[in-house]
């Protein structure tokens with residue numbers, strides 16, 4: 001069995017059951033195009049009357065959108081009554097497909113989910129073939145809202161009594177996601193408020209700094225943060241009530257008191273525990289292992305340089321100078337005998353615990369010792385303090401051991417302390433929720449001050465006054481380039497090229513025309529600037545190759561749209577989008593004409609030259 | 620079923636269904652005859668193939684019940700539906716073009732228009748319900764009061780469609796469009812924009828630039844306002860709402876807001892007038908879900924004809940479930956071997 005239904009068969013089933021017109025949602029542009037092409041082999045052509053209908057509508061639209069005239073997909077659309085609709089197409093072609101659909105000329109349109117929201121493009125049936133969508137590099141599940149928008153295209157008011165959403169499986173489809181999407185409620189909207197540099201400049205242009213906090217407080221972000229803070233606060237109150245229920249105690253702050261006491265007891269117990277585990281032969285040696293003491297191990301003899309307790313395992317250790325001159329770390333437990341000899345030397349505070357001269361001297365002493373040297377006679381071990389005594393000794397510091405609340409405190413401390421910690425955490429969160437936006441604003445404003453767009457009182461400087469007009473992504477990069485005179489003497493094609501490469505944020509690989517040395521140089525300058533600004537703002541991809549496309553279109557007025565598109569592997573729709581984004585960026589630069597007349601004029605020229613052919617035919 | 624039972628059952632069927640039954644069992648020629656002749660012809664066929672007639676009557680009855688169940692929920696039919704999974708015939712029943720009806724605005728559309736007289740409005744109703752009607756009528760009213768109207772959408776494609784649509788309704792001279800790279804008739808009383816452009820105009824005005832269009836602004840329509848939660852562009856919707864002049868009404872339209880109440884409460888908290896929420900979940904054209912197997916077999920996706928009201932109540936149709944399980948097993952197999 002095929003992993004998914006063949007498009008031609010799919011459409012014939014839908015036709016048979018009178019479920020057309022239909023929109024078939026596919027994962028990628030490529031699958032839409034392939035589905036359409038598959039009609040070339042084995043598709044059933046529509047009646048001549050319907051063909052004429054389609055041709056008539058296309059003719060009508062050609063008046064306004066000449067590029068429809070020779071569109072390569074026209075043939076398939078008129079023969080089989082099916083079309084594709086995705087971002088790889090020109091807007092004019094998409095409008096044509098939408099219009100054909102509205103007039104009921106098509107049986108089916110293969111579309112990507114980009115169609116889903118907002119476009120007035122309904123059908124009797126929608127076919128869902130996937131439960132996920134590609135976002136950046138990942139494949140993520142469709143949200144309930146997205147499935148809702150897709151399924152929502154089904155059933156045209158006034159033209160259908162019923163609409164159908166038909167699921168057809170493909171490998172890796174998760175039916176659960178679609179069932180949830182079809183029957184569930186859309187997700188709640190969450191604020192995505194961010195504070196950008198243009199926002200800071202524009203707010204400070206219009207308002208004194210002491211009004212800013214109250215303006216930010218109007219955002220949905222702050223509204224939601226406040227709601228969250230209120231939830232935390234009401235939880236806080238409940239916690240407080242619960243905590244009160246643990247009282248009364250002898251002492252006013254029993255949690256702190258008990259915590260300190262508990263800590264002290266535990267430490268004492270640990271000490272006790274550690275001491276208890278020292279074998280008697282070790283503890284008996286310990287007092288003698290002073291620096292200079294001669295000790296014997298099974299395989300060697302040595303002089304103690306220092307004695308200590310290992311950090312991890314709490315074992316008693318010595319650093320010894322072995323005969324031969326090496327310094328080694330050894331366990332006290334491994335010592336076979338402690339000598340009566342003790343060499344007198346001055347220990348150093350750090351490794352190797354004595355100066356080189358002393359070490360050489362000690363080594364010499366070691367070498368010259370007779371094979372057998374007398375061992376130490378040990379005195380009996382001092383008796384240990386008992387555990388009870390230790391705990392009792394805490395009684396001098398804490399009232400707890402004798403307090404009547406002690407059992408209750410011991411029992412309730414953990415639960416109550418958890419509540420207290422949560423309360424503290426809540427209080428801190430509430431604080432940061434309430435002031436987070438303002439701090440972010442200050443951070444941005446400080447950067448703008450540092451760069452010279454704002455003065456110390458957060459008022460716009462003359463640079464800030466024009467820079468606020470650049471209200472697009474990467475505004476800081478653009479205004480810094482202007483201030484660095486990077487655009488002095490720039491030509492319209494090069495300016496357009498740079499704006500294209502700043503504005504294009506897609507890393508989908510494609511090949512583009514070569515760029516001129518002038519554009520390459522400017523892109524390099526921009527990249528250096530973007531890197532320098534990276535601490536303040538994420539740098540753009542700055543794809544020089546994309547810039548080449550805009551540069552060519554603006555630089556060579558004789559080049560036609562098909563020629564331009566032939567020079568790149570990017571889809572027509574992408575080329576269009578690159579140029580229209582470039583226009584947007586150029587028009588922002590143009591808005592600076594009052595202060596930057598020359599640059600504004602270059603931008604205007606570039607915009608003029610972009611607007612021709614396909615780019616003029618449309619919005 | 621005896622012959623007598625069968626005859627009675629046939630006689631009780633609505634004539635429309637009887638005709639369909641006769642045509643499918645006896646043949647199209649029988650349609651010219653009357654009810655009695657039809658019943659007799661069907662009974663004659665039933666002598667040779669009783670199961671077929673029996674099944675056909677049952678399907679016809681189920682369809683009948685489904686039709687009756689559509690306008691008002693009949694408890695019995697509902698119970699029957701719950702017990703027995705819907706069949707394909709019932710599932711596809713009623714498909715087609717409805718009778719043309721004169722345009723009558725829905726109550727929720729009027730409610731939204733009324734509420735706009737008092738303050739801002741959020742309309743949160745399913746896709747294809749007719750949110751545009753509210754936008755158009757509100758625009759018409761604002762025009763009569765000599766007020767400027769701004770319509771914004773997140774997508775250039777949608778802005779263009781609305782530009783064409785509004786020009787048709789209000790005349791080309793009354794409508795302008797402003798996007799990042801296009802301006803057409805920018806001083807017109809009705810302006811179609813991307814939300815970014817409106818935000819920029821509001822900033823310019825706040826910065827001291829005089830803009831008559833904003834002084835007379837009476838209505839701002841934010842279509843597809845779920846974009847407020849867009850990770851990259853959402854902030855622009857917030858800025859627009861925060862800086863929208865207080866004399867202008869805000870009209871937010873969307874089919875995909877999970878928390879319209881929260882949004883309305885926010886607007887109420889920052890705007891001079893309370894925000895009214897118009898919301899319902901009733902689809903004006905009912906939606907049904909089907910499952911199409913790669914073999915070409917179509918079955919309902921759920922046990923019920925209509926869409927289950929929530930995921931917890933969604934029970935898959937046994938046939939869809941069987942086919943999908945089989946599909947998963949098959950593709951798992953080919954995926955492994957391939």
Ligand SMILES: Nc1ncnc2c1ncn2[C@@H]1O[C@H](COP(=O)(O)OP(=O)(O)OP(=O)(O)O)[C@@H](O)[C@H]1O
Nearest residue numbers: 118157723724725745746747748749750751752874
């Ligand atoms: N009261 C009504 N009676 C009948 N048809 C209506 C009514 N109101 C609107 N319609 C029709 O419903 C169709 C869909 O309307 P519209 O495009 O406004 O939907 P929408 O709510 O904006 O949906 P979407 O969320 O997809 O944008 C239109 O063809 C419109 O003419």
Ligand SMILES: [Mg+2]
Nearest residue numbers: 118750751842
């Ligand atoms: Mg709409």
